[in-house]
Amino acid sequence: MPPSDTTVQENNTTFPTDAKLAKKVIDRCNAIADKESILQRQSYRMTSRQLLRDTYNPSHPKRFKKAREAQQKLRTLAGRQLQELERCLERKAKKKYTEDLRLFNSVIQKIKSDKDKIYSLHKPFACWVAKGKAHKPYEYSNKIRLMVDPKSLVVLAIEPIISQMKQHSE
Numbered sequence: 427m428p429p430s431d432t433t434v435q436e437n438n439t440t441f442p443t444d445a446k447l448a449k450k451v452i453d454r455c456n457a458i459a460d461k462e463s464i465l466q467r468q469s470y471r472m473t474s475r476q477l478l479r480d481t482y483n484p485s486h487p488k489r490f491k492k493a494r495e496a497q498q499k500l501r502t503l504a505g506r507q508l509q510e511l512e513r514c515l516e517r518k519a520k521k522k523y524t525e526d527l528r529l530f531n532s533v534i535q536k537i538k539s540d541k542d543k544i545y546s547l548h549k550p551f552a553c554w555v556a557k558g559k560a561h562k563p564y565e566y567s568n569k570i571r572l573m574v575d576p577k578s579l580v581v582l583a584i585e586p587i588i589s590q591m592k593q594h595s596e
Contacts, residue, residue: 442545445481448500449474450547451530455507464514470503505534
Protein backbone atom coordinates (compact mmCIF):
# COMPACT_ATOMS: atom_id res chain seq x y z
CA MET A 427 0.00 0.00 0.00
CA PRO A 428 1.45 3.39 -0.96
CA PRO A 429 2.07 5.92 1.80
CA SER A 430 -0.57 8.54 2.46
CA ASP A 431 -0.09 12.10 3.63
CA THR A 432 -2.51 14.73 4.87
CA THR A 433 -2.47 18.18 3.36
CA VAL A 434 -4.73 21.16 2.90
CA GLN A 435 -6.98 21.88 -0.06
CA GLU A 436 -7.68 25.61 -0.29
CA ASN A 437 -11.23 26.91 -0.54
CA ASN A 438 -12.55 30.07 -2.08
CA THR A 439 -13.54 31.46 1.32
CA THR A 440 -13.30 35.10 2.31
CA PHE A 441 -12.36 36.13 5.82
CA PRO A 442 -15.47 35.05 7.73
CA THR A 443 -16.76 37.81 9.96
CA ASP A 444 -19.94 37.20 11.92
CA ALA A 445 -21.54 40.15 10.16
CA LYS A 446 -20.88 38.71 6.69
CA LEU A 447 -22.32 35.34 7.68
CA ALA A 448 -25.41 36.96 9.23
CA LYS A 449 -25.95 38.98 6.03
CA LYS A 450 -25.66 35.79 3.98
CA VAL A 451 -28.21 34.07 6.23
CA ILE A 452 -30.64 36.98 5.69
CA ASP A 453 -30.10 36.81 1.92
CA ARG A 454 -30.54 33.02 1.81
CA CYS A 455 -33.72 33.21 3.92
CA ASN A 456 -35.09 35.81 1.49
CA ALA A 457 -34.21 33.56 -1.45
CA ILE A 458 -35.98 30.57 0.12
CA ALA A 459 -39.03 32.73 0.89
CA ASP A 460 -39.11 33.93 -2.72
CA LYS A 461 -38.83 30.36 -4.05
CA GLU A 462 -41.63 29.11 -1.83
CA SER A 463 -43.78 32.22 -2.47
CA ILE A 464 -43.90 33.20 1.18
CA LEU A 465 -44.97 36.75 1.91
CA GLN A 466 -42.58 38.16 4.52
CA ARG A 467 -43.31 40.98 6.92
CA GLN A 468 -40.01 42.58 6.00
CA SER A 469 -37.06 41.39 3.91
CA TYR A 470 -34.38 43.63 5.51
CA ARG A 471 -32.50 43.81 2.19
CA MET A 472 -31.58 47.50 2.38
CA THR A 473 -31.20 47.54 6.14
CA SER A 474 -28.85 44.56 6.19
CA ARG A 475 -26.74 46.06 3.41
CA GLN A 476 -26.26 49.29 5.36
CA LEU A 477 -25.61 47.44 8.63
CA LEU A 478 -22.93 45.36 6.93
CA ARG A 479 -21.25 48.56 5.74
CA ASP A 480 -21.39 49.90 9.29
CA THR A 481 -19.40 46.90 10.55
CA TYR A 482 -16.39 47.73 8.40
CA ASN A 483 -13.20 48.92 10.14
CA PRO A 484 -14.34 48.28 13.73
CA SER A 485 -10.88 48.92 15.19
CA HIS A 486 -11.12 52.65 14.51
CA PRO A 487 -11.83 54.44 17.81
CA LYS A 488 -14.75 56.46 16.46
CA ARG A 489 -16.37 53.45 14.74
CA PHE A 490 -15.98 50.75 17.38
CA LYS A 491 -19.34 51.22 19.08
CA LYS A 492 -21.27 51.64 15.84
CA ALA A 493 -19.66 48.54 14.34
CA ARG A 494 -20.41 46.40 17.39
CA GLU A 495 -24.05 47.54 17.48
CA ALA A 496 -24.45 46.94 13.74
CA GLN A 497 -23.04 43.43 14.05
CA GLN A 498 -25.42 42.59 16.89
CA LYS A 499 -28.36 44.05 14.94
CA LEU A 500 -27.45 41.92 11.91
CA ARG A 501 -27.49 38.76 14.04
CA THR A 502 -30.86 39.78 15.49
CA LEU A 503 -32.33 40.39 12.03
CA ALA A 504 -30.98 37.08 10.76
CA GLY A 505 -32.61 35.33 13.72
CA ARG A 506 -35.92 37.07 12.99
CA GLN A 507 -35.79 36.08 9.33
CA LEU A 508 -35.02 32.49 10.24
CA GLN A 509 -37.84 32.28 12.80
CA GLU A 510 -40.34 33.74 10.38
CA LEU A 511 -39.22 31.38 7.63
CA GLU A 512 -39.49 28.32 9.89
CA ARG A 513 -42.93 29.43 11.02
CA CYS A 514 -44.28 30.06 7.51
CA LEU A 515 -42.81 27.05 5.68
CA GLU A 516 -45.07 24.10 4.98
CA ARG A 517 -44.04 20.58 6.02
CA LYS A 518 -42.82 19.50 2.59
CA ALA A 519 -40.76 22.64 2.20
CA LYS A 520 -39.38 22.29 5.74
CA LYS A 521 -38.13 18.80 4.91
CA LYS A 522 -36.58 20.14 1.73
CA TYR A 523 -34.67 22.91 3.55
CA THR A 524 -33.90 21.09 6.83
CA GLU A 525 -30.12 21.09 6.32
CA ASP A 526 -30.06 24.76 5.31
CA LEU A 527 -32.15 25.82 8.30
CA ARG A 528 -29.97 23.81 10.69
CA LEU A 529 -26.86 25.43 9.19
CA PHE A 530 -28.37 28.91 9.49
CA ASN A 531 -29.27 28.28 13.14
CA SER A 532 -25.75 27.16 13.97
CA VAL A 533 -24.28 30.24 12.26
CA ILE A 534 -26.52 32.62 14.19
CA GLN A 535 -26.03 30.91 17.55
CA LYS A 536 -22.27 30.43 17.29
CA ILE A 537 -20.10 31.54 20.17
CA LYS A 538 -16.57 32.86 19.90
CA SER A 539 -15.11 29.97 21.90
CA ASP A 540 -16.86 27.16 19.93
CA LYS A 541 -14.60 24.52 18.43
CA ASP A 542 -16.79 23.59 15.46
CA LYS A 543 -17.38 26.99 13.94
CA ILE A 544 -18.86 27.46 10.52
CA TYR A 545 -16.71 29.76 8.41
CA SER A 546 -18.63 29.53 5.16
CA LEU A 547 -22.22 28.78 4.15
CA HIS A 548 -21.29 27.26 0.80
CA LYS A 549 -18.67 24.95 2.39
CA PRO A 550 -19.72 24.37 6.00
CA PHE A 551 -17.02 21.73 6.59
CA ALA A 552 -14.18 24.18 5.88
CA CYS A 553 -11.84 24.62 8.81
CA TRP A 554 -9.29 27.16 9.99
CA VAL A 555 -5.73 25.97 9.42
CA ALA A 556 -2.70 27.80 10.83
CA LYS A 557 0.06 27.92 8.22
CA GLY A 558 2.73 29.85 10.13
CA LYS A 559 3.96 31.70 7.04
CA ALA A 560 4.51 35.45 7.05
CA HIS A 561 2.56 36.12 3.87
CA LYS A 562 -0.29 33.74 4.77
CA PRO A 563 -0.49 32.96 8.51
CA TYR A 564 -3.72 30.96 8.17
CA GLU A 565 -6.31 29.91 5.63
CA TYR A 566 -9.75 28.37 5.42
CA SER A 567 -9.67 25.01 3.72
CA ASN A 568 -10.45 21.30 3.82
CA LYS A 569 -8.06 18.75 5.18
CA ILE A 570 -7.51 15.97 2.65
CA ARG A 571 -5.63 12.71 2.49
CA LEU A 572 -3.35 12.32 -0.51
CA MET A 573 -1.97 9.00 -1.75
CA VAL A 574 1.02 9.09 -4.12
CA ASP A 575 2.87 6.22 -5.76
CA PRO A 576 6.44 6.55 -4.43
CA LYS A 577 8.11 5.34 -7.63
CA SER A 578 6.26 7.25 -10.32
CA LEU A 579 4.99 10.11 -8.10
CA VAL A 580 1.52 9.73 -9.60
CA VAL A 581 -1.40 10.81 -7.42
CA LEU A 582 -3.47 7.70 -6.77
CA ALA A 583 -6.23 9.07 -4.56
CA ILE A 584 -7.44 12.27 -2.97
CA GLU A 585 -10.10 12.02 -0.31
CA PRO A 586 -11.42 14.49 2.26
CA ILE A 587 -10.90 13.70 5.90
CA ILE A 588 -14.41 12.70 6.90
CA SER A 589 -14.23 13.24 10.68
CA GLN A 590 -14.78 16.99 10.32
CA MET A 591 -17.63 16.62 7.86
CA LYS A 592 -19.46 14.14 10.11
CA GLN A 593 -19.32 16.57 13.02
CA HIS A 594 -20.94 19.34 10.98
CA SER A 595 -23.64 17.14 9.47
CA GLU A 596 -24.88 15.90 12.84
